[in-house]
Amino acid sequence: MSYIEMMVPPFPTLIMGGYAVFEKGTRHFRRTFTVFDLIYVKHGELFITEDDIPYTVGEGQYIILVPGFEHFGHKGCCVKTEYYWLHFSMPNHYDLVEDGIDNWADILLSEGDMETPSAYRFCLPCFGEIENMKFVENIFDNLMSISHQTPDYQLRQQLYFQEFLLHLQKEACKIPSAAERVVEETVKFIKDHYKEELKMEHLSNALHFHPDYITRCMQKIIGMTPNNYLNQYRMNEAKKLLAMTDEKVANISQEVGIMDATYFSKLFKRLEGLSPYEYRRIILRKK
Known part of the structure; x- marks a missing residue:
């Protein structure tokens, strides 16, 4: 399995998110993005190929599709499928690596001081299964329910997005x-x-x-x-x-x-x- 390795802060920037429903038989679109596309399946399953590798993303699982790689649905949904999607960009350099972080203490790269923030290393699995589905789906619901009528709604969505990424890293390290x-x-x-x-x-x-x-x-x-x-x-x-x-x-x-x-x-x-x-x-x- 591949991991997306990055340094934070700054955190990745949420661009847009949504909730979609595919009826039985529907396939995911064929396209190549210049941004990251995270998909979390709430019910059902999606059949997605990225960079010639086929994935079955089932209930409670997610996939992070990487910029520059073509992805498409190689098979129609077998059942009605509901999923959340998030498009985000990476302000800093990132790498695709084969090994993640096993020890939570290893995320800290350097301690900050009065003028310099602390630096952290994140390694997020490109494909994984959420252990605490209720917690994660609550984050998604909160993120989606923020009124777009308020001028700060995207800033508030960004806070939920950062909380989600932090939770992904914790689950990858098996930190309760x-x-x-x-x-x-x-x-x-x-x-x-x-x-x-x-x-x-x-x-x-x-x-x-x-x-x-x-x-x-x-x-x-x-x-x-x-x-x-x-x-x-x-x-x-x-x-x-x-x-x-x-x-x-x-x-x-x-x-x-x-x-x-x-x-x-x-x-x-x-x-x-x-x-x-x-x-x-x-x-x-x-x-």
Whole structure:
């Protein structure tokens, strides 16, 4: 895989961005740009050839098309495909290299002083997969939703674009964000203590974060609150016990940390669409 190596600041400059939909059978255009063209697929997949190399860009993946290389769709979309696109230019020199950056500390080239800014080395993969799709798509949505009626809208779009590039570099180095670390600790605590009575104050005291902050991190990264995650995890564990043991539902309820068996059954049906008894009967029938 190739990487785009550049020095920042200054950051690449966003020219224009948009959101497009290709119906089934549509191919990407054939053209050669003088600027970079970044494509991120939200749903579906695009079949793009650049410099005689074919790529399949699927959901959650992106490709950065390089100036001077012809690119085109070598195959029509198999399904309806939605994607974001960003055109940007590089104010400084860049190189196409074969090796990226593995260590986050290696991005710093030189410390700044009172008159000189710090210098950094970025190596962005030309083709990759986004780990935190929700975070990235939120950046794109914010970038696209800025009103074009305000005279500073392009400046504000540039800030979101820089945040996106910084996130790409972090993911390439496998550096978790602060929110991701909070979610990782929260999920681990829930898995270790789901059999006990768990409240937000227990999480807050264990992780040393405010309950509202923990909740925001969970919703931002995995799209659910700590309580929703706890309930879902308990139901998943309960399904294993229902399928693999002859334990009574009341005992399974207590085993997964819910002392009220009636509440457990109602919660199970709300989340799974059928009662614990119905679930067990279906599983036994399949066996």
